[in-house]
Each structure stands twice: as structure tokens, then as C-alpha cells.
Amino acid sequence: MDFDDSVKKLLFFVRSLRRFDDSMTEACFELNRNGKVKENVLGGNMTKFIATLALVLACVGQGSLAQAHGANDVEHKLCDFAPENDLRIPDGLERTGGITRAEYDLAIDRIERIYKGIVKQKGAELEINRLWTNTQVNANATRKGNKWIINAFGGLARYEHNTFDGEMMVLCHELGHHMGGFPKYPGMFGGSWASNEGQSDYFATMKCFRRVIENDDNISIVSKMDVPVEVSRGCQLGFQSAKEIAICKRSAMTGRVLAVLLYHLGRGSNTSSPVVTPDFDTPATTQVSATNDKHPQAQCRLDTYFAGAICGVSKDLEFSDREGVKGACNQEKGDAFGFRPRCWYKPANLRF
Ligand SMILES: [Zn+2]
Numbered sequence: 001m002d003f004d005d006s007v008k009k010l011l012f013f014v015r016s017l018r019r020f021d022d023s024m025t026e027a028c029f030e031l032n033r034n035g036k037v038k039e040n041v042l043g044g045n046m047t048k049f050i051a052t053l054a055l056v057l058a059c060v061g062q063g064s065l066a067q068a069h070g071a072n073d074v075e076h077k078l079c080d081f082a083p084e085n086d087l088r089i090p091d092g093l094e095r096t097g098g099i100t101r102a103e104y105d106l107a108i109d110r111i112e113r114i115y116k117g118i119v120k121q122k123g124a125e126l127e128i129n130r131l132w133t134n135t136q137v138n139a140n141a142t143r144k145g146n147k148w149i150i151n152a153f154g155g156l157a158r159y160e161h162n163t164f165d166g167e168m169m170v171l172c173h174e175l176g177h178h179m180g181g182f183p184k185y186p187g188m189f190g191g192s193w194a195s196n197e198g199q200s201d202y203f204a205t206m207k208c209f210r211r212v213i214e215n216d217d218n219i220s221i222v223s224k225m226d227v228p229v230e231v232s233r234g235c236q237l238g239f240q241s242a243k244e245i246a247i248c249k250r251s252a253m254t255g256r257v258l259a260v261l262l263y264h265l266g267r268g269s270n271t272s273s274p275v276v277t278p279d280f281d282t283p284a285t286t287q288v289s290a291t292n293d294k295h296p297q298a299q300c301r302l303d304t305y306f307a308g309a310i311c312g313v314s315k316d317l318e319f320s321d322r323e324g325v326k327g328a329c330n331q332e333k334g335d336a337f338g339f340r341p342r343c344w345y346k347p348a349n350l351r352f
Contacts, residue, residue, distance in 0.1 A: 077185070079177040079194050081139040081156070081170050082265055083295045088135035089155040097160030099167055101132055104157040107167040114212055115175060122179070124148045128171070132157070137265060139170050141177040143193060150174040161261035165213075165254040169305075172208035173258075176200030180207075181319025181327070183345070185293050191321070196293035198344040199319075201301050205251045205308030206328070207315045218246035225253055230280035231306070237337055238310035248309050255305025256280070263298035278302040284343035292344040300343035311338030324348065 089098075099107070108128050119126040124146045132154035139156055142149045150171060157167055177194045180203030184191030195203065219242055227249050235248035259278040276282060278299040286300075296304070311329035320326040324347065329338030332347050339347075 077142065077192065077194060079141040079174070079185075079197075079200070080295075081173050082137065082262055085137060085265055087137045087155070087159075087265065089137060089158045090135050091133050091154055091158070093158070095158055095160065098158040098162050099164050101157075103164045104132060104152070104154065104167060105130065107157075107164055107171065108152060110168060110212055111171045111175070111208075115208075119148055119179070124178075126150075126175075128152060139174050141174040141194070143178075148178045150178075159261065159265070161257070161264055163254070163257050165209075165250065166257040166261065168212055169204050169209050169251075169254045169258055172204035172212070173200045175208055176203030179203070179318075181321050182324050183291050183293070184321070196291070197295045198292065198301075198304055198340060201304040202308045202328070202340055203319065205255055205305045206311055206313070207308075207319070209251050209254065210247050210309075211315050213247060213250060218250050219243065222246045222249040222253070225249070227253065228280050234280075234306065234310040234337065238312040251309035252280070252306050255302055255309060259298045259302035259305065262301060266298060280306060284341065287342040288344060288346050291346045296344040300341060303341040303343060307338050307341055311335075313338075 089095075108130060112126065112128060116126050125148065127147050128150045129152065131151055134151075134153040135155045136153040137155040137159050138153055140151050142151070152167075152171065152174075156162060156170065162170075177200045180195035180199045182191070183196050183199055185194045185196050186192065231249055231252045235245045235252065239245045239248055256279070263278050276299075278301075280302070282299060283303050284297065284300040295301075307329070313327060313329055317327040319328060324330065324340070324345075325332055328340070329335040330347065331339050339345075
């Protein structure tokens with residue numbers, strides 16, 4: 001028997017799986033990267049070969065070998081908050097908006113205080129990297145082994161359209177990639193680890209932001225805001241108590257902060273992009289024929305934030321990883337509002 005050939009065939013099989021599944025990619029990439037298989041086999045040591053074979057089979061069977069081996073050098077898919085952009089905002093520039101370093105740290109502190117424990121219960125570790133001096137106007141989520149990582153770039157915090165609440169909601173969006181459930185970016189076995197963009201926005205207002213701010217004096221906070229009638233009406237439809245209505249209003253208003261931020265960021269020098277700033281009284285009218293996993297337009301993203309804010313389903317009822325009904329408002333079950341908007345989401349059992 002030619003051991004080298006056998007292992008080559010196995011590796012070929014593993015590599016072919018890599019194209020389809022993220023978790024498989026991580027496991028097998030680590031195997032290849034470390035070169036353990038190659039070294040062992042070429043060394044001609046039977047015991048090592050058998051151990052290596054078991055390792056490869058475990059990789060195929062479990063799909064997450066990197067986690068078992070504490071992989072710490074395997075980069076995963078990066079899930080951005082905003083589409084790629086060229087804007088760079090260095091630290092130390094004179095600014096007219098954005099948030100301070102102290103506010104940026106506090107926003108991250110507040111997310112960590114709530115979610116470190118929740119993520120730990122799921123068997124993972126939340127790591128938010130405070131990249132204040134990084135000039136990128138973005139944030140992203142990625143994984144290394146069992147570390148659920150969020151990279152928070154200072155450029156986004158310094159962007160003139162951002163606010164303290166906006167920064168917290170960006171972090172909620174990134175958390176949404178890690179734990180926002182269905183729908184996810186595609187993978188071989190029904191989905192990768194990452195929830196798609198629209199779902200990460202929906203998670204941001206529906207589960208995360210309302211949890212993070214729930215003990216604030218939201219009634220007082222929203223009393224200082226100029227809340228549009230659409231928001232007041234929507235929040236009164238979704239909730240009964242003044243406290244919940246205030247949380248809903250603050251969530252929706254923060255959603256608009258981000259939608260306007262995204263609008264300006266995306267518009268840049270591109271004068272062919274939409275000229276109407278996203279708002280609550282101009283919801284998107286487009287309907288997708290299949291769910292769009294990528295970043296929707298800013299108006300569509302506002303519609304999603306708003307829907308998540310007014311949906312009356314409890315933040316404690318988690319979304320499912322496999323279907324879109326659990327934990328959400330849905331057209332499938334007859335909800336009249338608060339469901340994922342049709343500008344990016346196609347319900348599984350509805351024909352339009
Ligand atoms: Zn994203």
C-alpha cells in the first residue's frame with residue numbers, strides 16, 4: 001500500500017470540501033498549514049501516519065478540528081459592517097462629529113459586560129479588539145477556533161455621522177454575524193457560521209441593542225429626541241409599556257443614525273447612488289425573489305433596523321439557526337409588522 005498516495009487522496013478530498021464549508025475550511029486549512037500530514041507521512045513512521053489519518057478523518061467528520069486544537073492562526077471569513085470603502089480617518093484630526101476615545105471604550109465595555117457571559121454559555125469566547133488608531137471606517141467579525149472576534153476600527157468611531165448609540169449598534173451588528181441565526185451566508189451543510197448582513201441588522205435592534213440599553217433611563221433619553229410619527233406609531237403597535245416603547249424609539253432612532261451613516265459612506269463621490277437620505281417615511285419598495293445575503297442599500301437597512309425595533313417578540317427568545325420563524329416577527333405566521341423586510345429577505349413559504 002502506498003501511504004503517500006492514500007494521504008494525498010484524502011487531502012484532495014478535504015481540499016474539495018474546503019470550497020463548500022467554512023468550518024471545514026478552518027479545520028483542514030490548519031492541517032495543511034501546519035504541514036503535519038506531509039512531514040509525518042514523508043517520515044515513513046507508521047504510528048504517526050495512523051494518527052495523522054485519524055486526524056484527517058476527524059476533520060472530515062467533525063468539520064471543526066481547529067477548535068479542538070485551539071487554532072490561533074487561522075483567519076476566517078471577515079464580515080464587515082459597511083461595504084468596502086476608501087475613506088480613512090486618522091486619529092488626531094480636527095473633527096466635527098463622531099465619538100471620543102472614552103465613548104468608544106464605553107460602547108465596547110457595555111457590549112462586553114452583557115455578551116461575554118452569553119457567548120461563554122455557548123462554549124465560545126468573545127474578543128472585541130479595540131483598534132482605535134486604525135483609520136478604516138468599518139468594523140468586522142471573524143473567528144479563530146472558539147474565539148468570536150469583533151474588530152472595532154477607530155475610523156468608524158471618528159466618522160462624523162457616528163454616535164455613541166451608533167457605535168453600540170455597530171457592535172450589535174457584528175455580534176449578529178456570530179449569533180444572529182437564520183439566514184446565514186451559504187455553506188455546504190446548510191450555512192456557514194455567519195449570519196448574513198440583513199439578519200445581522202435585524203439581530204442588532206431586535207435582540208442586542210434592546211438588551212444592552214434596557215436598564216437605561218430611556219424615557220428621559222427619548223424625550224430629548226425629535227421622534228418621527230412613524231416611529232411613535234410603530235413602537236406603540238409593538239409594545240404596551242412606556243419603558244418598552246422608549247427602548248423601541250431609541251433603537252429605531254439609532255437605526256436611522258447608522259442608515260444615514262451608511263448612506264453617506266456609500267455615496268462618497270458616487271453621484272449615481274440614491275439622492276434621498278434614508279428615512280422612516282420612505283421605505284424601500286423593491287422586493288427580492290431570493291434572499292440577498294450581502295449589504296442591502298441604506299434605506300433597506302433602515303427598514304430592517306426599524307422592523308427589529310418594533311417587533312414585539314421577546315429579545316430572550318433566540319433566533320433559530322435553521323429557519324426564520326422562531327424568535328422573529330413573520331409574514332408566514334401573519335404578523336402585520338416587524339418582520340424582515342422584503343427588500344432583502346424572501347420568506348421560505350410565501351409566494352409573492
Ligand atoms: Zn456585516
